Amino acid sequence: MSRIRIAPYKGPAGGWGSAKSVAKYLGSEHVVVEGPAVLLKQNKPNGFACVSCAWAKPYPPHPAEFCENGAKATAWEITKKRVTPAFFQEHTVSELRTWSDYQLEASGRLTTPMKYDAATDRFVAVDWTEAFAAIGHELAAIRETDPKRTVFYASGRASLETSYMYALLARLYGNNNLPDSSNMCHESTSVALAESIGVPVGTVTLDDFDKTDGLFFFGQNVGSNAPRMLHQLQEASDRGATIVAFNPLKERGLERFINPQDPMQMVTRIETPIARDYFQVRPGGDIAVVAGMCRWLIEADGAAQAKGEAPLLDHDFIAQHTHGFGAFSVWALSLDWKDLERESGLSRADIEKAARLYARTKAAMVIYGMGITQHKLGVQSVQMLVNLLLLRGNIGRPGAGICPVRGHSNVQGQRTVGIADKPELVPLDRLEELYGFSAPREKGLTTVETCKGIIDGTVEAFIGLGGNFLRAVPDHGPMEEAWSSMRLTVQVATKLNRGHLFNGRVSYLLPCLGRIEKDRQASGEQIVTIEDSTAFIHKSKALVEPASPDLLSEARIVAEIAKACLPHNPKVDWDSWVADYGLVRDAIARTYPEQFADFNRRMNEPKGFRRPIAASHREWKTKTGKANFVIPPALHSSFDDGSDDEVLRLMTLRSNDQFNTTVYGYDDRFRGIHGTRDVILLNEKDMQRFGIKEADSVTIETVADDGVTRRLGGLRAVRYDLPEGSCAGYYPECNVLIPIWQHAEGSQVPAAKSVPVRIVR
Ligand SMILES: Nc1nc2c(c(=O)[nH]1)N[C@H]1C(S)=C(S)[C@@H](COP(=O)(O)OP(=O)(O)OC[C@H]3O[C@@H](n4cnc5c(=O)[nH]c(N)nc54)[C@H](O)[C@@H]3O)O[C@H]1N2
Ligand SMILES: Nc1nc2c(c(=O)[nH]1)N[C@H]1C(S)=C(S)[C@@H](COP(=O)(O)OP(=O)(O)OC[C@H]3O[C@@H](n4cnc5c(=O)[nH]c(N)nc54)[C@H](O)[C@@H]3O)O[C@H]1N2
Ligand SMILES: [Mo]
Numbered sequence: 073m074s075r076i077r078i079a080p081y082k083g084p085a086g087g088w089g090s091a092k093s094v095a096k097y098l099g100s101e102h103v104v105v106e107g108p109a110v111l112l113k114q115n116k117p118n119g120f121a122c123v124s125c126a127w128a129k130p131y132p133p134h135p136a137e138f139c140e141n142g143a144k145a146t147a148w149e150i151t152k153k154r155v156t157p158a159f160f161q162e163h164t165v166s167e168l169r170t171w172s173d174y175q176l177e178a179s180g181r182l183t184t185p186m187k188y189d190a191a192t193d194r195f196v197a198v199d200w201t202e203a204f205a206a207i208g209h210e211l212a213a214i215r216e217t218d219p220k221r222t223v224f225y226a227s228g229r230a231s232l233e234t235s236y237m238y239a240l241l242a243r244l245y246g247n248n249n250l251p252d253s254s255n256m257c258h259e260s261t262s263v264a265l266a267e268s269i270g271v272p273v274g275t276v277t278l279d280d281f282d283k284t285d286g287l288f289f290f291g292q293n294v295g296s297n298a299p300r301m302l303h304q305l306q307e308a309s310d311r312g313a314t315i316v317a318f319n320p321l322k323e324r325g326l327e328r329f330i331n332p333q334d335p336m337q338m339v340t341r342i343e344t345p346i347a348r349d350y351f352q353v354r355p356g357g358d359i360a361v362v363a364g365m366c367r368w369l370i371e372a373d374g375a376a377q378a379k380g381e382a383p384l385l386d387h388d389f390i391a392q393h394t395h396g397f398g399a400f401s402v403w404a405l406s407l408d409w410k411d412l413e414r415e416s417g418l419s420r421a422d423i424e425k426a427a428r429l430y431a432r433t434k435a436a437m438v439i440y441g442m443g444i445t446q447h448k449l450g451v452q453s454v455q456m457l458v459n460l461l462l463l464r465g466n467i468g469r470p471g472a473g474i475c476p477v478r479g480h481s482n483v484q485g486q487r488t489v490g491i492a493d494k495p496e497l498v499p500l501d502r503l504e505e506l507y508g509f510s511a512p513r514e515k516g517l518t519t520v521e522t523c524k525g526i527i528d529g530t531v532e533a534f535i536g537l538g539g540n541f542l543r544a545v546p547d548h549g550p551m552e553e554a555w556s557s558m559r560l561t562v563q564v565a566t567k568l569n570r571g572h573l574f575n576g577r578v579s580y581l582l583p584c585l586g587r588i589e590k591d592r593q594a595s596g597e598q599i600v601t602i603e604d605s606t607a608f609i610h611k612s613k614a615l616v617e618p619a620s621p622d623l624l625s626e627a628r629i630v631a632e633i634a635k636a637c638l639p640h641n642p643k644v645d646w647d648s649w650v651a652d653y654g655l656v657r658d659a660i661a662r663t664y665p666e667q668f669a670d671f672n673r674r675m676n677e678p679k680g681f682r683r684p685i686a687a688s689h690r691e692w693k694t695k696t697g698k699a700n701f702v703i704p705p706a707l708h709s710s711f712d713d714g715s716d717d718e719v720l721r722l723m724t725l726r727s728n729d730q731f732n733t734t735v736y737g738y739d740d741r742f743r744g745i746h747g748t749r750d751v752i753l754l755n756e757k758d759m760q761r762f763g764i765k766e767a768d769s770v771t772i773e774t775v776a777d778d779g780v781t782r783r784l785g786g787l788r789a790v791r792y793d794l795p796e797g798s799c800a801g802y803y804p805e806c807n808v809l810i811p812i813w814q815h816a817e818g819s820q821v822p823a824a825k826s827v828p829v830r831i832v833r
Contacts, residue, residue, distance in 0.1 A: 076747035078767075078790055084343045085295035086302060087330035089741055090140040091338075097144045097736065101151035110146060110588065110615055114138040115300075117678040121602045121612035123149055123229060123587050124731055126478040127298040128278050128606040131679035136333045139299035141728070144736050148567075149586040150616050153180025155568050157197040160186060164193040169573050173543065173804070174735040177567045182583035183620035188575040195581060200624065200632070203580050208636020210560040210578050211245070214533050215637065219246025220514070221532040222560075223522050226252040226491050227539025228483025229587070231600035232609070233656040234626040235482070236663075237649060238537055239490030239498070241634040244509055244641065248498075248516030250491045253732075254483050255519035256544055257442065259819040260450035261476040262487065268458040268700050269467060269474070270693030271685050272497075273484055276437055276473035277606045281308060283471030286433025289317040289347065290358055290457060291443015291825070292477050295325010295742055296728040298441075298605075301477070302329045306344045314429050314436075317347035319443060320355050320417075320723065320794050321753075324742035351426055354417030354795045355721045356447050356710035356826040362456045363707060364412040364423035367404045369431060369463055384431050386465030393690060393699050394462050400701035407707075415707040415714070417795045435471030436464065443723075445476075446825040449709030450816035455702040462699055468690035478605040479732075481587075485603030488667065488683065489660055493518050502663055507643045519545060520820040523812050526554050533560035534576070535633070537626065540733040542571035546810035546822045549782070564629050566619075569733060584626045589618045591625045594651035598625070601657070601675050603683070609668075610680040627653065711814050712775065712828035714797070719775050720758065722827040724803040724810070733804045745790065753792035753800040762831050764789045771832040772799075774809045782809050783832065799829070 083089055098107040113119030115129045115137040122138060124145035129137065138146070159179065165188065168176065185203045186195035214221050224242040226235065242250050254262070262272035269275070281304040294301050306329055309315060317326040327350065328343040337344075353361050373384040390397050409420045416423065430436060438457045447453060458467070458474060466472035478484045490498050493516035500511040517525060523545050525531035534541070542551055552574055555561070561576035566586050585591055591598040591614055599611050624632075631646035649656045654672050661668040667683045674681040686693050694700055712719045726732070727740035727749065739746045743753075752770050764770060771785035784806060794800060803824060814823045 078746065079744050081324060081742055081744040084328040084330045085299070085325035085742060086332045087341070088338065090332045093140050093741070094143040097147040101147040101153065103147055103150050103152060106616065107147055107150070110150060111138050111143055112136065113615055114142060114146060118613060120588050120615055121481060121610050122146070123481055125298050126481050126483060126605045127300045128604045128608060129610055129680065130278050134303060134333060137300065140332070141296065141299055141731065145731055146588065148734065148736065149588055151180055153178070154183050154619065155179045155181065156183050157186070160195040165195065165573050165575070166193055169570070172735070173570060173733060174737070176569055177734055179568055181566060181619035182568060182581065184622050185583060186581040188579035203582065204632045204636045206578060207560065207562055207580060207633055211533060211633070211637035214559065215245055220249065221530065222247065222535070223249045223251065223517055223525070223531050223533065224535050224537070225522070225539060225541055226250065226486055226537040228253045228480025228486050229538050230486065230626050231482060231587070231602060231612070232485050232489050232660065233600055233653045234630055235486040235491050236489040236656060236660050237627060237630045240503070240507070240644070241630055243503060243511050244507070244634065244638050244644070247512050248493055248495050248514065249522070250493055250516055251519040251522050252483065252486055252491050253480055253539055253544065254487060255820060256822055257479050257483065258445055258476050260445035260816050260821045261454055263819040264451040264454035265458070265474065267694065268455050268702055269687040271687045272487070273607055273685060274473065274475045274605060275467055275685060275688045276475045277608070277682065278304065280437060280471050280473055284308065284313060284435050284437050285471065286314045286430065286436030287316070288430065288436060288438045289315070289319070289326060290438065290440040291319060292439055292441030293323045293325060293726070295323060295329070297726060298477050299325065303331070305329070305346050306331060309344050309346060314433055315347045316349045316351070316426060316429055318351045318353045318358060318361060320352055320798055321800065322350060322352070322793055326350065349426070349429060351418055351422055352795055355723050355798045356708045357416040358444060358453050359449060359456045359704050359709055360412045360415035360707040361418060361423055361426065362460050363404060363407055364409070364416065364420070365427035365430060366460055366463060367407050368424050368427040370401050370404055372431070385463050389465030390462070393692065394701060395696040395698035396701035400459060400703055403703045411707055430460070435469065436461070436466050437471070437473050437475050439475040439477060441477045443825055445816070445821055446823055447709035448711050448814070448816060448823050448826070449704060449706060450821050450823070451818040452702065452704040453709050456704055459701050462701060467699065468688055473688070476605070482602035484605060484607070485609070488603055489664070499663060506659070506662060507641065509641065518820045520812060520815050520822065523547070523551055526551065526558065529557065532558055534558055534562070536563045536571070537630070538564060540569040540571040542574055543569065543733040543804045543807070545812070546807055546814070547812040548808045564626060582629055583620065583623050584629055585618055585623045587612055588614055588616055589623070590614045590616065593625070598653045600653060607683045607685050608680040609675060609683065611675040627656070710826035710828070711823060712826070718830050719828050720830065721798045722772070722806065722809065722829045723798065723800040724806040724824045724827065725800050727802060748788060749802045749805060750787055751790045751801065752787040753790050753794060755794055755796045755798065756791050757796050758799070759789065759791060762833070764831070766791050772809065772829045773832050774811060775828040775830055776811050776814070778811060778813070780811070782811065784808055
């Protein structure tokens with residue numbers, strides 16, 4: 073760990089800092105030689121799809137179509153470091169639990185299938201046959217008594233092919249218990265957009281970025297979490313498009329950028345401004361801001377029409393394509409500016425300014441992330457963004473639309489091919505026809521319900537296809553305690569993480585190939601496919617030799633588990649699928665003909681191909697047959713109502729040096745924090761009010777009425793420019809503070825962006 077240094081960062085996003093950071097990670101993972109060659113194939117038509125975020129891949133690609141964080145993710149996966157059986161001989165599991173998230177993953181790639189041995193408190197090497205037989209035995213026994221006691225979790229990386237097989241495994245087994253990382257992420261989007269506009273995903277494509285003249289960012293940190301989008305933003309900024317950000321923190325990537333791949337810009341250091349208008353909304357205050365913008369627009373439209381001027385609303389679109397405008401406008405006009413100012417933390421003048429900026433654009437899009445979805449009213453916050461777009465007909469035409477920025481590289485695709493706890497989202501009749509079984513019809517468990525089931529003992533087996541479930545979920549304390557009482561836990565993973573150190577009575581850690589590694593099966597080297605944030609399907613071709621000869625592909629592992637626990641079904645030929653993933657794609661095309669017809673041919677289109685998204689061409693697959701205006705039940709989206717001055721709203725954030733629970737290092741360059749993650753960012757006035765000085769050690773405690781004490785201490789106070797009454801810390805360290813029941817209504821996404829906390833004094 074480097075020395076702790078905290079000082080405001082003055083540079084842009086990208087720039088030389090970014091180039092240096094990439095070089096540092098290639099070095100620390102010992103891939104200085106092959107790293108650059110691999111990076112040049114990243115996100116290219118004949119290369120591999122980045123294992124980091126799901127942002128769209130342009131065609132033609134930029135000469136180097138990767139960002140600082142994508143490069144870190146690649147280096148982290150193709151690292152030369154290894155975690156072998158000897159490593160586990162040296163370290164007991166109890167000892168490893170004292171290691172940090174960083175130390176665990178930095179130890180390198182897992183090489184060998186391991187089984188947890190409680191007697192020696194160690195992982196011991198096993199062979200694959202033995203592992204699959206034991207796992208199959210346990211799963212079959214649980215299936216016999218109650219198949220709903222097993223959970224099949226997925227973190228959004230596995231390919232469409234593996235994901236399809238995995239979802240089928242769960243259904244043949246007898247449940248829809250398929251929670252995935254999306255349940256902690258954009259599930260609020262899937263629920264909200266389905267009701268509002270009849271699709272669970274965004275409506276824009278990269279072409280829209282060329283045509284838009286207004287980009288409105290809500291709660292998405294583009295510079296750290298989807299940096300390749302900075303290319304599109306730079307182009308839009310150069311064209312003079314209006315870019316506006318709503319975020320409690322001044323995030324550097326939303327302010328200014330130097331493209332590290334543009335030699336002229338690197339040499340001249342002339343920065344591209346991104347958002348020229350930046351509104352520091354209070355956490356949980358977006359409903360109020362947008363409601364205020366809508367209120368102003370509707371009123372100004374009435375005034376303009378009275379004077380015979382051009383209208384501000386798209387009345388034809390509203391009449392022809394939407395439902396609920398009348399009630400919505402009555403509601404919006406009834407809002408009191410005092411309430412809107414209090415809940416949003418912005419002045420009326422600022423909200424009106426934002427509304428004017430929006431009214432001036434011809435084609436606008438709204439781009440958003442976790443700052444919107446991870447609240448008590450995350451679903452309704454998304455719907456409020458849609459309301460704003462609908463007022464000016466900004467959905468389903470060039471340059472306009474809604475753009476949720478997805479997280480994991482294939483998280484959107486996993487839902488598309490059946491990883492869903494909601495049976496109505498899956499063509500179960502079709503699966504029954506194809507595979508001759510009776511599919512389970514009962515709703516499966518979400519992530520939050522899985523946690524509750526583990527705590528109350530109704531979940532007996534957990535299979536994790538990637539991810540770090542125990543670190544990603546809320547309430548670490550009770551979850552870690554309950555975990556080991558499960559009968560079976562199986563983790564399929566590339567790297568060791570803390571979630572692997574809690575083990576059921578029978579417990580296996582199965583190492584798999586990453587997406588960048590050559591996957592050789594009976595028919596030859598395999599190609600896989602993924603879906604990006606804009607519903608484009610791309611193929612991904614691996615490049616490097618596997619980290620160990622003992623690794624199996626995720627598809628093979630899923631197939632072997634299925635064969636070991638399910639009765640033989642002549643209609644599901646797992647072995648042929650593993651031998652040739654093209655046959656899995658054929659099966660996907662048969663299951664979803666509308667979306668995937670001719671899949672094996674179309675995946676070769678250099679641009680990828682887009683699934684049909686009805687709302688993108690103004691076809692509304694909603695109950696009303698129209699796009700719906702939805703009135704939110706409150707003006708703030710948090711669990712705390714803001715009435716108690718002692719309560720702060722805590723946002724749990726990602727640094728620029730992590731991918732979710734994977735901590736690459738301890739520097740959050742853009743926020744000026746170096747050498748530590750144990751910080752709490754506080755507003756200056758709150759620091760004075762609570763008598764806290766810079767660098768003091770602070771303890772915070774969750775405010776909740778369930779009688780449980782949730783505390784986190786040893787946080788270094790950092791004075792930061794964020795709204796009074798709010799504070800920020802890092803995820804996953806702060807997850808101990810989030811009660812499992814504090815989640816979004818309707819989507820159950822944990823409310824990680826507005827945790828009510830108080831300073832312990
Ligand atoms: N390098 C890197 N890339 C990633 C990831 C990563 O960890 N590292 N994670 C991936 C995943 S799975 C996901 S889901 C995405 C996440 O990417 P983002 O959606 O950007 O997620 P966060 O960093 O959690 O926070 C988003 C932003 O919301 C702001 N915010 C917090 N509360 C509020 C609020 O109430 N209102 C508003 N308007 N803003 C608010 C925060 O200040 C922050 O800038 O990124 C993906 N890409
Ligand atoms: N407080 C708080 N909590 C949050 C969030 C937040 O903003 N705040 N964000 C939430 C969000 S948006 C998400 S998406 C979740 C993330 O939750 P998860 O997806 O469960 O977590 P990750 O950290 O992405 O998982 C990392 C692990 O995945 C494994 N892995 C990496 N690559 C591969 C691969 O190719 N195959 C396999 N099988 N394994 C692989 C490695 O072992 C690595 O340790 O966390 C959520 N939790
Ligand atoms: Mo995510």
